[in-house]
Amino acid sequence: MVHRAHAMICTCTNCVSNGSLQVKEALEAEIKKQHLENDVKVVPTGASGLCVNGPILVVQPEGIFYRQVTVKEVPHLVEEHFLKGRPVKSLMYVLPGEEAPIPNIRDIPFFKNQRLIALRNRGLIDPDEIEEYIARDGYKALAKALTSMTPEEIIEEVKTSGLRGRGGGGFPTGRKWELCRASPETPKYIICNADEGDPGAFMDRSVLEADPHSIIEGMTIGAYAMGGTQGYIYVRVEYPLAIKRMIRAVQQAREYGLLGEDIFGRGFDFDLDVFQGAGAFVCGEETSLIASIEGRPPEPRMRPPYPAQSGLWGKPTNINNVETWANVPVIINWGAEWFSQIGTENSKGTKVFSLAGNINNAGLVEVPMGITLREIVYDIGGGIPNGKSLKAVQTGGPSGGFIPSNLLDLSVDYDRLQEAGAIMGSGGMIVVDEETCMVDMAKYFLEFTTSESCGRCTACREGLQAMYQILTNICSGKGKEGDIELLEELAPAVKDGSLCALGRTAPNPVLTTLRYFKDEYEAHIKEQRCPAGVCKALIEYSIDPEKCKACMLCVKNCPQGAISGEKGQPQTIDQEKCIKCGACREVCKFEAVTVR
């Protein structure tokens, strides 16, 4: 008999001593009296842990929690809750909404607007135990794919879902799989790109650490669809915990027969190995990654041929990003139609972002495509700390761009971000406040790409170096008339003259800051002024004698002993000694230290 509801009455020692057995009898009698015995089942249970407030009654499936239930209240409770369907607020342990002792996680802004698909098991399972993954529908999609779908049907499903590469490029995943399947050569290789290298990005690491089996499952489904027999998970060596968990997961999957020979008795063989990369940024580019696995220097090569035709060791190869693979089992389980209802017209599903920089809630978020940047920064991220205002949001790391605060209502999808000059990228999102110098930020990213350029293409190797030098000059007060124009001329040349995405996207941080913050470049060059007060060569700290209360806090905190003055009188800064560290400004309680 299937009951509509279960009344779980606690019969632990504590609750029994508070009369729970009598409540149980009263419940059964009352339920019978109301002719509800076929609808509601009374179940005695063990201690719930909150039995200091006993007797405890939990009504499932709603999960409504009643405390200190007495025999006297039972008739009212049965009539209201079970007959009329109105839970009795006065007896609830946690009142919905206002008087809850602590809020529900779905009412907290940080979690409220998130929707977990790739991160569906984050913080819920022990990633070292395959059973915990299986208990949450793990490997169910693999079983479904292998036993009830043809490879073509799987590819069609992925195509229909609208899933696009989460590594940054946004190439349709199903189309990529189709190309690899169509290649006649064998063997075929399946690769997971976990060479996450953008500064401030940690999405891939989190998925690997939280749910390694979701990647194994996704890759095995992909291998079956494309005809792959061997897979590699390319993780950079800087991620020791991710590597450890991944290796353990692969071993467990082998022990369970989910990797290896004759998987699910379908005559399908597939095995996986974890490959540890040395951590060069360029290895995130697929042809460089392939070269790295082959033991060659990680330099990109011309495409075509694409890896789908000639990849690892000259054989057909499919490479997808960590997050892309983690989405695959969900698409197979829930169907393409379900998946394609989430997101926007051309960007389906969710995207994981690592939220970092000047933001209150730094962390890992997964949001449906189409959400606005404003919702991410203010609702989820909790806004900018210390009462400062937002200046820009950087997406896509060194390959991406800055989006100014006036474009905050931009919808987050592949196309809208591209129109704004940025890219979706792999999901790094750095929030910067008003005290950030945009020329300095552009310089920071250029410094990164200059040192990470593999050196193969002259335009990238020399061009980025030249751009970096100009930015360094501007920041150190040596900027001159024509520098902006030269940057604007160099940027497309670097893009055009580079083989891979590193060079083709590296000028983006400069281009977007020039597009949205040109006035800051001009202030540096023409007025020898850094409006944000960051570039040391262009700023000077001083103390406003009107505001200084002679508390001497700045004097105590100055590492150079550069601040002095008479006792009880406004202090002054010796510009010769000052190293412009800003310590005085940070400690001053009266905002007397100014920078210009």
Next chain:
Amino acid sequence: MRVMVHMGTCGIAAGARTVMKTLLDEIEANDVKDVLVTASSCAGLCSREPMMTVQIPDQPPVKYVDLTPDRVKEIFSRHIMAGEIVTEYALAQGSERML
């Protein structure tokens, strides 16, 4: 009952290993046999790590944030042993929206 210590790289960097050790020490010192302690991954809110989730059967899981050894000891005696949510350190209860 199950207690999960969120041990992603972010959690470990913020002190999750000490949290785990304190919890295991408390369990051993009090000879508790019915609490399952496991490691789990980043819970998303990296800026509030170390974090821990206390999951009593039939009740919504409770997430604790900004943990220190002293706070873990308090949560152990009040919540894990006596069933009282330590509201001072708790962030929220329930589970996130999945799928």
